[in-house]
Amino acid sequence: MSVWRLMLREIRHRKVNFGLGVLTVAVAIACLVGAQSLLQADRVITQHILADRQAEVEGAIAEKQAEVEKAGAELQDAMRKHMLGLGFNVLILPEDQELSELHLGGGLTATMPESNVDKLANSEIVTVNHLLPSVNQRIHWGERDMDIILVGTRGEVPIMHRGMKKPLLEAVAPGKMVVGYEVHRKLGLNEGDAVTLNGEEFTVSTMHPQRGSQDDTTVWIDLAQAQEMLGLQNLIHAILALECDCAGDRISVIREEIAGILPGTQVIERYSQALARAEARGYAKEAADEALAREKAAGEERLAQEAAGRAEIEQRHAGLAAVLVPLVVGASALLIALLSYVNARQRREEIGILRAIGLKAGQIMIVFLSKAFVMGLIGGVIGAVLGLAILTFQSESPLPVPVSEIVRSGPVTSALVLAIVLAPVLAGIASWLPGLIAARQDPAVVLQGD
Amino acid sequence: MLELNDVKKTYRGASGPVTAMNGVTLKLNAGQFVAVQGPSGCGKSTLLLTAGGLMHPDGGNIRIGDVDPYSLPPDKRATFRGERIGFVFQQFHLVPYLSVLDNILAAALATGTSTKDSVRTRANQLVDQFGLSHRVHHVPNSLSSGERQRTALARALLNEPSHLLADEPTGNLDRENADIVLDAMSDFASAGGTVLLVTHDELAASRAGTVLNMRDGQIA
Numbered sequence: 060m061s062v063w064r065l066m067l068r069e070i071r072h073r074k075v076n077f078g079l080g081v082l083t084v085a086v087a088i089a090c091l092v093g094a095q096s097l098l099q100a101d102r103v104i105t106q107h108i109l110a111d112r113q114a115e116v117e118g119a120i121a122e123k124q125a126e127v128e129k130a131g132a133e134l135q136d137a138m139r140k141h142m143l144g145l146g147f148n149v150l151i152l153p154e155d156q157e158l159s160e161l162h163l164g165g166g167l168t169a170t171m172p173e174s175n176v177d178k179l180a181n182s183e184i185v186t187v188n189h190l191l192p193s194v195n196q197r198i199h200w201g202e203r204d205m206d207i208i209l210v211g212t213r214g215e216v217p218i219m220h221r222g223m224k225k226p227l228l229e230a231v232a233p234g235k236m237v238v239g240y241e242v243h244r245k246l247g248l249n250e251g252d253a254v255t256l257n258g259e260e261f262t263v264s265t266m267h268p269q270r271g272s273q274d275d276t277t278v279w280i281d282l283a284q285a286q287e288m289l290g291l292q293n294l295i296h297a298i299l300a301l302e303c304d305c306a307g308d309r310i311s312v313i314r315e316e317i318a319g320i321l322p323g324t325q326v327i328e329r330y331s332q333a334l335a336r337a338e339a340r341g342y343a344k345e346a347a348d349e350a351l352a353r354e355k356a357a358g359e360e361r362l363a364q365e366a367a368g369r370a371e372i373e374q375r376h377a378g379l380a381a382v383l384v385p386l387v388v389g390a391s392a393l394l395i396a397l398l399s400y401v402n403a404r405q406r407r408e409e410i411g412i413l414r415a416i417g418l419k420a421g422q423i424m425i426v427f428l429s430k431a432f433v434m435g436l437i438g439g440v441i442g443a444v445l446g447l448a449i450l451t452f453q454s455e456s457p458l459p460v461p462v463s464e465i466v467r468s469g470p471v472t473s474a475l476v477l478a479i480v481l482a483p484v485l486a487g488i489a490s491w492l493p494g495l496i497a498a499r500q501d502p503a504v505v506l507q508g509d
Numbered sequence: 510m511l512e513l514n515d516v517k518k519t520y521r522g523a524s525g526p527v528t529a530m531n532g533v534t535l536k537l538n539a540g541q542f543v544a545v546q547g548p549s550g551c552g553k554s555t556l557l558l559t560a561g562g563l564m565h566p567d568g569g570n571i572r573i574g575d576v577d578p579y580s581l582p583p584d585k586r587a588t589f590r591g592e593r594i595g596f597v598f599q600q601f602h603l604v605p606y607l608s609v610l611d612n613i614l615a616a617a618l619a620t621g622t623s624t625k626d627s628v629r630t631r632a633n634q635l636v637d638q639f640g641l642s643h644r645v646h647h648v649p650n651s652l653s654s655g656e657r658q659r660t661a662l663a664r665a666l667l668n669e670p671s672h673l674l675a676d677e678p679t680g681n682l683d684r685e686n687a688d689i690v691l692d693a694m695s696d697f698a699s700a701g702g703t704v705l706l707v708t709h710d711e712l713a714a715s716r717a718g719t720v721l722n723m724r725d726g727q728i729a
Contacts, residue, residue: 060610060611060614060615060617060618060623060624061618061623061624062618064611065604065607065611065615065618068606068607068611069606071606072605072606073606408602409602409604409605411602412598412602412603412604413604413615413618414587415561415563415590415596415602416590416591416596416615416616416619416664416665417587417588417589417590417591417592417616417618417619417620417668418587418591418618418619419583419584419587419588419619420583420584420587421584422618502563503558503563503564506554506558506563506598506602506676507554507555507558
């Protein structure tokens, strides 16, 4: 016989009281561990969600980055062709050419010797990189009953003192025809078609896509053939000078240099289609850059919103736990105290006689406190298991990580250890006062019941 | 030896103070079996509880052997009771969830000897002595009144006290069981113990060597 045996016998005798005590402790500990586990799960889920979002955002940004790089590469390629150096174009025309004719009709009437281009090519000109002689005349395509601008070109004439450069524009081979968009659309032409232009046979070699300019109603053929068809042998209407290099007041410098070589000509700045495309690509790159910036900003905003949303959820849960856990633990402690008090009242007679036969108050306290300790220990373990089980029922199941990962995390492990250590201690504290009341009970009062 | 000198005890009742003992003087020597008789409310139980170190008197003094139990601090007084005094009550006051043997051994918790083999041996001897061998693992609810009282008596005797104080021990017993209890008390006194029996029962009182009458808180 021992105090321990006395306690165990009493537990077996009053199972309901003990069971309620264990249940009370278990509920409190389940609440504590459950809350801590859920809060930790919140944190883990948040980390995973934010990592996923971060990856999504980074993926989207990388995609945009690739688009920007592609646009940049295209631009660079275009600029290599059209914008290398200063990159703007001028048109050299005979001095008597009415510019309104060029602007209104697209064709030219004033001519100059084709040798001008050779003169220019053989000169020491430094402000021009590429030379393109041409005839440009608005004609009626009799066979097809259509007005077109006929351009005869022989391709680029290399500037001799520069050495050979990769041409920016290719020549049209004799017998071949390059057709503008409106022309081939209206006439239903296809590459390889044989056509007759005012009695001359041609094969369609290239068909341009829509450019939204005069080019759409233009037909390009070999310069010599064009000169013959138009009766302009050895004459040209214009020299297109490409990739003009100079700084500051560019056009005046070029005019001055060309006037020195080709007197009787006029020089106008020609808005370059290539430049337009390059600019368009530049705009595209800018737009892509802006889109990239927007994507980054939107991604950051999405991340911030997600983080804020998760923080709000965590805060709400933490707030709820901060209220609920102390409430449940406090209520449980009160209930344990009440159960202990009821137990002490039930045991009034036996405690009276035990005191009468010589048990000390301390021994009575030990009987009560050891029972509370056992109650707390069993309830603590059950509560800890229940608390962890709550994880499997929580709303965001299935969890993105194994439960074991959450359990192994610091806060939950601490809560588990704390719960299993603390539950017996708290149960003992809650039972202290009822035990003290029982221990201080006057045995004479009980025995006087006789 | 049990000695009470001018012991007084007054309760606060609802209708005013009630004097339970009004200058009780009494001396019981070792080997003496004394019965106290008297009507209900004359102070018999108060006398027994006060003499047993369970109820502090308002006046006078008590000596058990050469010790005034009320001069001892509460825990030492409890141990003193456990070692020196055995109690038997009309209502048995057994612990309901302990077996007969454990109820007997519970007395040894007071002396810290409950797990000693010698104490277990003595407990078993008492079980045999009081005819409880077949009930040794039974709880009080499954015992007869006689068996319960015999268990209580065995518990009172486990620590080999020098004094046995009994309050109406035969009040709930048939004659046969009453005789067993009274025989045990007589044997205890014969062995040198001091017995103070408080009873209404004339037959029980007749077993005592000395019979005292108590009335209005005083020994007549």
